[in-house]
Amino acid sequence: MYNPQLNNDGTLKHLLxxxxxxxxxxxQILDTAESFVGVAERDVKKVPLLRGKTVCNIFFENSxxxxxxxxxxxxxxxxxxxxxxxxxxxxxxxxxxxxxxxxLIAMHTDMFVVRHNQSGAAHLIAQHVPxxxxxxxxxxxxxxxxTQGLLDVFTIRRxxxxxHNLRVALVGxxxxxRVARSEIHALTTLGVPEVRVIxxxxxxxxxVEKLGVHVFHDMEAGLKDxxxxxxxxxxxxxxxxxxxxxxxxxxxxxxxxxxxxxLAKPDAIVxxxxxxxxxxxxxxxxxxxxxxxxxxxxxxGIAIRMAAxxxxxxxxx
Amino acid sequence: MKILIKNGHVIDPKNDxxxxxDVYIVAGKIAGIGKAPADFSANQTIDATGLIVSPGFVxxxxxxREPGDEYKATLESELHAAAAGGITSLSCPPDxxxxxxxxxxxxxxKQRARKHNLARIYPLGALTQKLEGKTxxxxxxxxxxxxxxxTQADKPILDTQVLWRAFEYAATFGYTVFLRPEEYFLTKExxxxxxxxxxxxxxxxxxxxxxxxxxxxxxxxxxxxxxxxHFCRLSSADAVELVREAKNNGITVTADVSVHHLxxxxxxxxxxxxxxxxxxxxxxxxxxxxLCQGLMDGTIDAICSDHTPVxxxxxxxxxxxxxxxxxxxxxxxxxxxxxxxxxxxxLFNAISKITIExxxxxxxxxxxxxxxxxxxxxxxxxxxxxxVNTSSITSQGKNTPFLNTEMLGKVxxxxxxxxxxxxxx
Numbered sequence: 246m247y248n249p250q251l252n253n254d255g256t257l258k259h260l261l262x263x264x265x266x267x268x269x270x271x272x273q274i275l276d277t278a279e280s281f282v283g284v285a286e287r288d289v290k291k292v293p294l295l296r297g298k299t300v301c302n303i304f305f306e307n308s309x310x311x312x313x314x315x316x317x318x319x320x321x322x323x324x325x326x327x328x329x330x331x332x333x334x335x336x337x338x339x340x341x342x343x344x345x346x347x348x349l350i351a352m353h354t355d356m357f358v359v360r361h362n363q364s365g366a367a368h369l370i371a372q373h374v375p376x377x378x379x380x381x382x383x384x385x386x387x388x389x390x391x392t393q394g395l396l397d398v399f400t401i402r403r404x405x406x407x408x409h410n411l412r413v414a415l416v417g418x419x420x421x422x423r424v425a426r427s428e429i430h431a432l433t434t435l436g437v438p439e440v441r442v443i444x445x446x447x448x449x450x451x452x453v454e455k456l457g458v459h460v461f462h463d464m465e466a467g468l469k470d471x472x473x474x475x476x477x478x479x480x481x482x483x484x485x486x487x488x489x490x491x492x493x494x495x496x497x498x499x500x501x502x503x504x505x506x507x508l509a510k511p512d513a514i515v516x517x518x519x520x521x522x523x524x525x526x527x528x529x530x531x532x533x534x535x536x537x538x539x540x541x542x543x544x545x546g547i548a549i550r551m552a553a554x555x556x557x558x559x560x561x562x
Numbered sequence: 563m564k565i566l567i568k569n570g571h572v573i574d575p576k577n578d579x580x581x582x583x584d585v586y587i588v589a590g591k592i593a594g595i596g597k598a599p600a601d602f603s604a605n606q607t608i609d610a611t612g613l614i615v616s617p618g619f620v621x622x623x624x625x626x627r628e629p630g631d632e633y634k635a636t637l638e639s640e641l642h643a644a645a646a647g648g649i650t651s652l653s654c655p656p657d658x659x660x661x662x663x664x665x666x667x668x669x670x671x672k673q674r675a676r677k678h679n680l681a682r683i684y685p686l687g688a689l690t691q692k693l694e695g696k697t698x699x700x701x702x703x704x705x706x707x708x709x710x711x712x713t714q715a716d717k718p719i720l721d722t723q724v725l726w727r728a729f730e731y732a733a734t735f736g737y738t739v740f741l742r743p744e745e746y747f748l749t750k751e752x753x754x755x756x757x758x759x760x761x762x763x764x765x766x767x768x769x770x771x772x773x774x775x776x777x778x779x780x781x782x783x784x785x786x787x788x789x790x791x792h793f794c795r796l797s798s799a800d801a802v803e804l805v806r807e808a809k810n811n812g813i814t815v816t817a818d819v820s821v822h823h824l825x826x827x828x829x830x831x832x833x834x835x836x837x838x839x840x841x842x843x844x845x846x847x848x849x850x851x852x853l854c855q856g857l858m859d860g861t862i863d864a865i866c867s868d869h870t871p872v873x874x875x876x877x878x879x880x881x882x883x884x885x886x887x888x889x890x891x892x893x894x895x896x897x898x899x900x901x902x903x904x905x906x907x908x909l910f911n912a913i914s915k916i917t918i919e920x921x922x923x924x925x926x927x928x929x930x931x932x933x934x935x936x937x938x939x940x941x942x943x944x945x946x947x948x949x950v951n952t953s954s955i956t957s958q959g960k961n962t963p964f965l966n967t968e969m970l971g972k973v974x975x976x977x978x979x980x981x982x983x984x985x986x987x
Contacts, residue, residue: 249833264762343878363880364764365834373878386880387764423764450761451769 249371259371259380260553262389263430271434275399277552278545284321285547294555295324298355302328303345304383305361310519310543311383311393315358318550322558327354346370354378356557364388364423379557381550387421393518394427396549397475398435400542404514405472414441414467414509415458416499417477417526418448424518425477426456433457443467444499447488464499468508476501476517479526492525502528506536514538563605564588565980570610570941572596574617575914576930585615587937590980595931610941613974616913618650618938620920620929622740622818623794624869624891626683628671630659635871635958637671640891641680643957645984647867647892648940648973650681651921651928656688657715663688663699665707672708680983682938684710684924686740689728695719698731710924711738711792716841718746726783733789738925742794743780743801744842748772753882755845759828765881768843770798777804785813792923793817795868797842799852806861816923817861819853820868821890821897822963826850830963836877836884837963840868857915858905864920865901867894871959889959896969899944903970909944937980946972 248265252258257270284290300319304312312328319326331345342361349357356379359367364386371380384390398408405411413432419425419442432440433456442453443461454460461467468474484492501515515527515537523529531537565587572583572595579595586594586602593599624644627635644652654671656662662671668685675683687709691697695718704712712732719725732739749772754760756767777793781804784791796802796819805817822840827847830838838844856862870887877884894916902912921929928938950967952960976984 247832341875341879361880363882365881368834369878369880385764386882387766389764426762426764451756451767452758452761455758456762 257556260391261367261382263391263394263427268434274395274552278399278548281548281551290321291323293323295322295558298324300324300326300356301349301354302358305331308360314546315550318547322551343373358383360384384423387423390423390427392550393424394431396546397428398431399545399549400538401473409436411437412439412471413437413473414443414471415475416443418479419444420448420450422477429456441467471509472513474515476527496525501531503530506531566604566607567610570613570615572615573910573913574931576918580910587980590937592931592933592935592937613941613943615941617917617929617931618940619648619916621649621652622866622920624652624654626654634873637674639958641678643891644681645976646956648895648976650938650978653684655686655715661688661692663691665703668707686711686713689714693717711740713740729783729787729789733787738790738792740792740794743773743776745772745776755828755843759831770800773798774800777801781808791815795820797823797845799849802852802856802861816863818864818866819862820866821893823853824901834881836881837961839884839886841886854905865898865915867891871957872961877961888962889957896971899971937977939977941975942973944971948972
């Protein structure tokens with residue numbers, strides 16, 4: 246089947262979603278990222294792999310963390326970086342996405358890092374750009390956030406190297422979460438035998454089990470004996486209404502407290518893609534505990550993004 | 563003018579003709595089939611050896627984009643496309659700008675179509691003013707101006723009281739109400755079937771229940787008010803089952819399906835292919851099979867093109883933002899034949915789904931080759947292959963999920979009132 250992310254020889258052309266990428270490509274990115282973890286600890290935090298290349302971060306949707314880590318990653322690879330927050334400039338003037346992209350192509354950009362609030366936006370751009378330009382999806386609607394999925398499995402692999410022997414639970418708003426979709430594909434592709442999703446029915450996509458996950462509505466049952474708990478952010482606009490009655494009730498039923506976490510394995514790790522809503526999906530006592538690996542996720546995010554960009558630019562094995 | 567179409571295989575489901583016959587046309591009317599009228603000497607003879615001669619096709623849903631959306635297509639461009647697709651009569655929905663809710667607009671449209679003289683058009687009038695679902699339109703006046711029935715196009719009537727009254731009023735005068743059944747709140751903002759593909763791609767889903775719930779409500783109100791109902795473009799197995807049950811219970815109801823839903827499923831969205839963004843959404847394989855089967859057993863009466871020309875720019879955007887719809891006039895024949903082939907349906911049966919069946923639903927006198935009828939007919943080759951692409955499509959809308967697909971079934975010649983409106987080179 247046609248795969249828009251791969252060249253004919255199977256090498257990575259764009260990074261648009263985890264789904265559709267073979268295990269060996271995921272491992273290549275993870276292994277390359279390992280070699281970049283050390284770069285940040287050096288005095289000179291730079292490698293010359295993208296020297297002379299121009300990376301354009303186009304954010305059609307607000308982001309602080311993702312945009313910053315992409316920027317740092319590109320700079321550590323010695324690229325020239327342009328940041329564009331389009332939601333505050335031309336899009337509000339009604340310019341079509343592809344017109345914005347065409348202008349940036351005309352400025353000889355080598356790589357686009359794109360975030361957009363519509364599912365499929367990165368695919369649209371990837372289909373449109375000339376052959377010598379790569380597109381990295383930094384989040385499209387509810388669809389995909391591949392570098393987040395990769396940095397999450399990278400983090401898991403660092404703490405729990407035996408991936409083929411893990412039980413992982415994703416908790417919260419699966420329906421609207423591109424992070425959840427990317428994590429699910431990354432985990433199943435890498436051979437994690439049991440991936441669980443824990444959420445009320447209103448926050449689960451239809452036929453989610455076809456993605457290869459076990460569905461739980463009861464958090465106590467879902468957390469039983471898991472090795473990894475991945476919490477998801479609950480967006481403000483979904484905290485009350487027809488999806489959920491209130492944040493209090495959500496916290497009571499699906500918030501991760503030390504009591505609920507005690508049902509998982511004693512050495513279970515807790516993850517969160519950030520930004521966290523303390524007291525909504527996660528209790529501060531858990532977020533700040535020794536089991537939480539939330540800040541290492543951010544650190545590893547830079548290494549993963551460096552690896553993805555280096556591989557796309559052809560500068561890493 | 564006397565025309566002889568000789569040596570063709572005539573298929574006319576209404577008159578139960580399925581045989582090699584000559585067709586005689588005199589002064590724009592059918593003058594004889596198989597038997598020359600007295601004193602007939604042809605001014606023009608067309609050799610249809612190896613070809614099928616059928617009534618001109620009747621399409622229940624084609625958007626012509628006039629008035630208001632001439633940027634996407636014009637009456638002229640789309641009537642040429644209809645002729646190229648072998649279509650001689652078509653019905654267009656009122657969701658234009660302005661909405662077809664006034665007799666003057668209907669008259670204008672009909673008059674302009676008559677001037678082009680490429681196909682007969684039968685507009686559906688708006689059931690409520692501006693399609694807002696609040697106030698009834700002047701249905702009698704609209705009917706006199708030429709409306710074949712009334713519809714809400716893709717717009718809802720949220721107030722059940724208004725829906726009820728609209729049915730009662732239409733039923734008073736025996737007008738047929740054409741509705742695409744869709745529960746508004748379950749559909750709102752949805753862009754794809756609420757299933758595996760939408761869940762994977764992160765697209766907001768439209769459950770099949772949005773359709774079946776509405777069908778159940780409409781059938782109930784139609785039974786209470788004794789209204790003739792036609793369901794437009796069914797999309798799900800549950801919908802087919804509800805209509806089948808209603809027909810078995812003797813309720814007067816008809817239904818159609820679009821060519822797209824007979825051949826495509828949610829999986830054709832693949833990587834956000836905006837050409838597969840269609841209303842109602844493409845659903846599962848099981849739904850597709852049920853629609854094909856429903857057509858086979860007569861639960862679904864007719865096939866329509868659901869022709870919706872969309873300009874490139876409106877499709878070159880993220881999936882959910884793309885304008886829904888696909889071009890269809892020229893695919894009606896090949897996709898109908900493809901359905902017939904896949905389901906071992908006789909050509910005779912397939913042709914009835916795009917001729918006499920839709921004509922009967924619209925209450926018009928087209929769709930057959932009875933002696934004395936208007937000489938609207940299509941000569942086609944069911945086996946000729948062609949490839950769908952931007953140059954082979956006449957319509958201004960080149961938007962179709964079948965782009966670069968090979969089709970079997972090619973129109974050679976289309977007649978309207980005994981004059982040629984399209985001839986393949």
